[in-house]
Every structure is written in structure tokens, then in C-alpha cells.
Amino acid sequence: MPTEPLSRTRIVAAAIDLIEREGADAVSMRRIAAELGVGVMSLYNHVPNKDALLNGVAEAVLSQIEFTDDPDAHWTDRVRMQARAFRQIAHGHPRSTMLVVSRQLHSNAGLLPVERALATLRSAGFDGVDAVRVLRMFIAYIVGSLLREVGVTPTFAPLHRHMVNPDDVDPALFPEVSGLAPLLASCDHDAEFDFGVELLIQAIAVLPKREGTR
Amino acid sequence: MPTEPLSRTRIVAAAIDLIEREGADAVSMRRIAAELGVGVMSLYNHVPNKDALLNGVAEAVLSQIEFTDDPDAHWTDRVRMQARAFRQIAHGHPRSTMLVVSRQLHSNAGLLPVERALATLRSAGFDGVDAVRVLRMFIAYIVGSLLREVGVTPTFAPLHRHMVNPDDVDPALFPEVSGLAPLLASCDHDAEFDFGVELLIQAIAVLPKREGTR
DNA sequence: GGCTTGCACGTACGGCGTACGTCCGTCAAT
DNA sequence: ATTGACGGACGTACGCCGTACGTGCAAGCC
Numbered sequence: 001m002p003t004e005p006l007s008r009t010r011i012v013a014a015a016i017d018l019i020e021r022e023g024a025d026a027v028s029m030r031r032i033a034a035e036l037g038v039g040v041m042s043l044y045n046h047v048p049n050k051d052a053l054l055n056g057v058a059e060a061v062l063s064q065i066e067f068t069d070d071p072d073a074h075w076t077d078r079v080r081m082q083a084r085a086f087r088q089i090a091h092g093h094p095r096s097t098m099l100v101v102s103r104q105l106h107s108n109a110g111l112l113p114v115e116r117a118l119a120t121l122r123s124a125g126f127d128g129v130d131a132v133r134v135l136r137m138f139i140a141y142i143v144g145s146l147l148r149e150v151g152v153t154p155t156f157a158p159l160h161r162h163m164v165n166p167d168d169v170d171p172a173l174f175p176e177v178s179g180l181a182p183l184l185a186s187c188d189h190d191a192e193f194d195f196g197v198e199l200l201i202q203a204i205a206v207l208p209k210r211e212g213t214r
Numbered sequence: 215m216p217t218e219p220l221s222r223t224r225i226v227a228a229a230i231d232l233i234e235r236e237g238a239d240a241v242s243m244r245r246i247a248a249e250l251g252v253g254v255m256s257l258y259n260h261v262p263n264k265d266a267l268l269n270g271v272a273e274a275v276l277s278q279i280e281f282t283d284d285p286d287a288h289w290t291d292r293v294r295m296q297a298r299a300f301r302q303i304a305h306g307h308p309r310s311t312m313l314v315v316s317r318q319l320h321s322n323a324g325l326l327p328v329e330r331a332l333a334t335l336r337s338a339g340f341d342g343v344d345a346v347r348v349l350r351m352f353i354a355y356i357v358g359s360l361l362r363e364v365g366v367t368p369t370f371a372p373l374h375r376h377m378v379n380p381d382d383v384d385p386a387l388f389p390e391v392s393g394l395a396p397l398l399a400s401c402d403h404d405a406e407f408d409f410g411v412e413l414l415i416q417a418i419a420v421l422p423k424r425e426g427t428r
Numbered sequence: 429g430g431c432t433t434g435c436a437c438g439t440a441c442g443g444c445g446t447a448c449g450t451c452c453g454t455c456a457a458t
Numbered sequence: 459a460t461t462g463a464c465g466g467a468c469g470t471a472c473g474c475c476g477t478a479c480g481t482g483c484a485a486g487c488c
Contacts, residue, residue, distance in 0.1 A: 028444060041446080045465080046466090049445080050446090101361070115388045115391050132398060147358075154318045196355075203417035204413065253436060254477090255436075255477080255478095256436045433484105434483105436482090437482085438482105442476095442477100443474105443475080443476090447471090448469105457461085457463100458460080
């Protein structure tokens, strides 16, 4: 049985699989090797160390997002589409999301979304300074939203679970929180995300545009 | 020499100190114990496990932020002030920031900022549903911004450092990125943060307000 | 004095990342 | 056909990690 030869790609795939099945904490070189039916140290023939492997995971996930950009559409639609495309990560690879947003990628995988976004914003008439500013703002919002969605950051209902009975929160100390507890306890991530995106788009749409494209 | 008795508070303080000095990776029970001149297992008399200790760190940092809320100020000013207060975390405890935003806190420490924010938004005339929505949106933006600021998330200039010469980015493939490289490479976090906050405030200020406060 | 209680501490176990050395199959040059 | 170099798979070993468990000691109570 000529088992498929080991390769960086296969290793990364196994890592992603493992993360999605058992969470990021379950990832160890030994575990991945076991998953592949291979000795631990064999991995190091294809990957310099664990950190690089995790970067590989982040890149792989990132490069899977499907940008279907229509250059003829209105720029607001294009921005909306790109934001949503990025959010696919949270759906397709929820437990890898943290990895994707928290690693500095020095490869082209990380540059493509940036390039697309900047092109869209420039085509909308923003100069370089504003395009970068707006992009950074969107990224901050999207990253924060994804983290909430995959449960890294709280909904900022610490009443997420675990304290179903709102007895734990003193209504005298926290009247608003306890009054709005039902609203805080549930979160429609789709709606929540879109609400923010629309608000942001609307906000930047009225941003005064300078002339000198520089 | 009656050395100060060990206590949860002292342990948490040592942990924060260690994180800020050497980064979150340097934190281990052994290391903290050594820092306190104490046996490793003594820590477990005051803290059930490492995870709980890290929660303690997050709570301690979170509860240090100074909210100076002026109920008479215009709500837009109050929102601005609260957003900035939260951002103090990144300044006062940069290397603990990740911990603060990524841990689900089931204590009052995490509820106080939420309570303040909700109260402010309600006083501005938002009903419960909108207040929660807007709050979530702000939190997402702030969390994302803080992570960028403390270097967890890239500026989304992967050209942050390490690739000073923009030869690594192919101008043919990434015209915008390479054209805007100087802008992407530097980031004035103060200005960037305020830009977003102002945009958000402005956006929600024009949000239609429903009547029925329910 | 005896007894309980609480805390500091040592030892030990299983798991981690990875440096290093070994072994073996393949293939080019002889 | 023989040899030699080479690349990849693997085992061993080291120094870390979190923490379960047991021991010993000092203070407070009867």
C-alpha cells in the first residue's frame, strides 16, 4: 500500500481538520502525527516548527475565501460583498478563526483581500489616506465581529450561558443589564453583522472626498 | 522576616507583572511561583488552576479602567469617553489586552462597562433592541482596534516590519498595496481609533429612533 | 496536651516542542 | 553491478509544562 507521501499540504490539512474537530488546544505535533499515522519528527521534514505550521493553517483558511467581485457593481455593494466573504471564515472554519485573525502573515495570502478592498475603495473615489483609514476601520469591525461569533470574545452578555437565572446579576447594581437580559442572551450573528456593515457603509458614503489622489 | 502571606491578589498581580514584562507566553505556574519566591504548588491553595488565574488577570485589568461618566454631558460625548476609557487597557496593559478581550468573564467586572454603555444609549433615546445592537457593534470595533494596536492582528499591512523593501510585494499583482505601502506601513493608533469612533457615533446619531421603549 | 484546620511544599506523572542521530530506499555516477 | 550521496521517516532524549497527591508544620481551639 503506497501511502500518500507526507507533505506540507497534507500536514496543514490534517491540522485544520483536527482544529475544527477538537479545537485549537488539541493541536500538538504529536497529535497531528498520530492523525496522519506517522512519526512525530517526520513532520519536521516539511515544516520548520509548530509556529510555521499554524501560519500555514491561517494562510490556507484565508486563501479559501471566495471573493466574487463584480467591478461593475456599485462600490457599496462591492464592499458589502467583500465584508461578507471575509465572514465566511467564521462559518467554514469557526475554530480556526482565531488563528486567522491573530497571526501576522507575511505572504501573499494575506495581501489579496487587502488589495481587493483598497481597489474598491479607490474606485469609490477615496484617496489613499482615506482608503487605508476606512479599510482599517472595516477590518477592526470584522475581526471583532468574527471573534464574537466564534465565541472568543463574549457577546458581552456574560450571561451567555452558565448563568441562565439572572439572579447572579444584581438588578440594583445593573438595572440595564438585568432589564435587557433576554436581548443580551441571544444574538443573531447574521443580522448583527449586517447591521454593522450597513451602518459603516452608510457612514463612509457621506465622508467628504478630497480631490488630490495622493 | 514575616514575608507577606500568599494570596490570590498577590498571585494575580505577579502574573500581570510577568505578562507585561515578558509577554503572555512567559506565564507559567512555575514562573509565577519563582517570581513570588514560593513553591509552585502553593499557588494552588489560592487559585484552582491556571485558567482561573488568567481569568483573574483579565478581571483585574478590566476593573482598572476608569470610567469618568458625566450624566449631564451629551450622549455622544459620553459614548466617546467610554470608548476611549476602554482603550486605556491597550495603553496600560498592552500585553494583557488579548487576555482581557478573549476571556468570557462571568463576574461583575465584565458587566460594569456593559451597564454603563447601555445606560448611556438608553438615555440617548434608543430602545432596548437598538441599544444592544449598537453596543455590540461598538464592542466589535473596539476589540478589533485594540487587537490591531497591541499587534495581535496585523495592521493589515503585512509589511508591518520584516519586509521593509517592497520588493517582496509584486506591484503587478498588488498595485494598490504596493502603491500605498508607505501609508500601510505606519499607523497612528490614536488617530485611527478616533476616526472610527467618530464615524460610528455619527452613524448611529442619525439612526431612526423607535418609540415604544421595549 | 491533644486535635483540627489551613497553608507551604516536594515528588511524580503524563504531555508538550524539538535537537540530534540513525536507518533505509532511491538514484546517479562509476 | 557497485558504490556513494542524499532525502525523508523515525526513535530517543531533554527541558519545559499543568497539576494530582501526600507530607509536614504552625496556629487556634477544646
